[in-house]
Amino acid sequence: MAVFQAALVNEVEKLYKKKKALIAVLLSLAVIVIGQLAIVGVRSGFGLRGAGSVEFPMLVLAVVVNTILPLFTALVAIDSFSGEFSQNSMRITLTRPVSRFKIFCAKIMAIVLFILAMLLLLLILSMLVGVIFNTNSGTLHSFVMTIFSYLVSLLPMVVLALGIVLLANLIKSGISVFFVSILVFIVLKVLGLIFSQYSSLFMTTQLDWYNLFLINSFPVGKIVRQFLIMLGSGIMLFTAGFYLFDKKEF
């Protein structure tokens, strides 16, 4: 376990020393500021309320889970694998007395931590902005639901990251992985719209699964099914990704 911990610390350090993490933070901030400005504009221009203090974090979540969050997850995941393959720094990582499985796990864990950190950052910032700029106050229940929605969004995002990791181990060039990921993302989004009755099977519609938790009647069956689909595809993607990573020669 100590070995894994060391590998994880190593990966996290690599991650946050890179500028990408900083850009991600700045961009998240920008999204929140622009979002709030748009709401103020709508409010004074059209006389609409836009979003209240509780709705604002939900609005931010709805936007980021489909845009910048997958984008940065892709960047970080690609960087962690393809980047190291191409710079040959993967060799250095692998010369350490740590098994490939542990290194693979540590890398995935670092990506998971990155996504979690992004979600928490977005949650705190949007809540602050929401409370400062939007007058009407929400109930404790909606406050808890907001935090919960952000937390459950971690799961589909991790599945997405695992998919990108698989691609990164499959395709050599990092840029190709990035473009293929974006293409697949868009194709899945469109398919989800066209075949809306099967949309729960698509990775991209699962990004919105936090909505299920907001339903008053709490559709347990649906939530469990969605969870199992994500779990299953997560296991599949993880195994396939590790299989490729394990076989790779450097």
Add this chain to the structure above:
Amino acid sequence: MKFNKKTAMLISFTLGTLLVATTALADIANKSGYDQLKDALKVTAEQGSEKFDSFTLDFSIALMDNGKTLMTSNEIKKYDRLKGASETISTGESLNGDKNNYQYYADKTTQIRVSESDPTIYVTEYAKPREGEVFNNPFKEDEAADLEKILDAIVGSLKDYVVVVENSDASKELEGKLTGSQIPALVNAVASYSLKQEFNGNQSNMPHLTKDVYVNSVSGKANVNKDGVMESILGTAVLSGKNEQGTDHDVTVEILVKLSGINTTTVTKPDLTGKKVVKNIARETPGDEIANPEMFVGKFNNNILIEKDNKFIKIGERIIEITQIDNMTITGRYYEEYKPGFEEYATPDRKFKLDGKKPEQKNYSGFDYTTESGIKGNLYIDEYGGKIHLNMNTSMGGLHDSTFSPDVE
């Protein structure tokens, strides 16, 4: 027992695949409440247009502002598919307090309108029995499938908000409610903006919401009987906002549709004896055919006018004489007669034989003709107004007038 790496990977991959496959199948097999709602609507519409001999639909709409009723409207529609008859009884109070109550009856040959505010009964009789069903299945329209796809895409992740409660007798209750952040922000913004514009028209009795307008809640409830037919559906939406003075307003819209009297509804023709009746014969028939072409045999004319000294002066008459007409061809002649002293306006161009034919395309009750001198034009029979319209494609003498009335004197 220790697995080797390959076996472990194989097992975990298979496990993942199985998990996804089984849950996916279960998920597809499990119809969401939204899908069940759609199915119930489709079944109801289909049965209404194909299976039920008769039924009653009751539509009610109420608009309330902070609990005070602004507008109500109720329409009871009775359909008798066997007789091809339908009856509508409408009652309601409009925004400015006007009461509008009327009754409307239609079958294949007659239409009757009885209004409370008008003692006269208006009857329209059709020269030819009308075709078509009394109740058309809206899901059979061409655009229905596309619209359904678009709606599905919009509803998206909201599908699971519809909760289904199944009763022991196989009937179902469907219910759904969206409030606050459950309503997607974009949907909320677009809906509240368009509703706000709608309300802030020139209807003075509506509260004029100007600030902080938002859709507060949307809810719906439907009852489906054991045959899958929807017996009632109630929709409520609350729009909240402030007016110019800062007063809070909750504008509520309620729509209720009920289906009853399946196969037991009777549509009765209103009793016209002893009432003041205005009868009107409708000549309009499907496919733009002229119902009574022989009525148009004879002389049609209009005045040739010119402007002189700021006055209209009649200098003569344009005349169309029809000698033969049916739904495909028309023959006759066109000429002009000038009063003494105005003969210089006459030209030989404007005296020709009419020998018209109906063009191939449908939905057009005009005839195309070509004169002996090769000028093309067309002639259109306005059966409803009893007029002929002539487009000569040459300039007319005097002021232009292409409408000809029957010369009945």
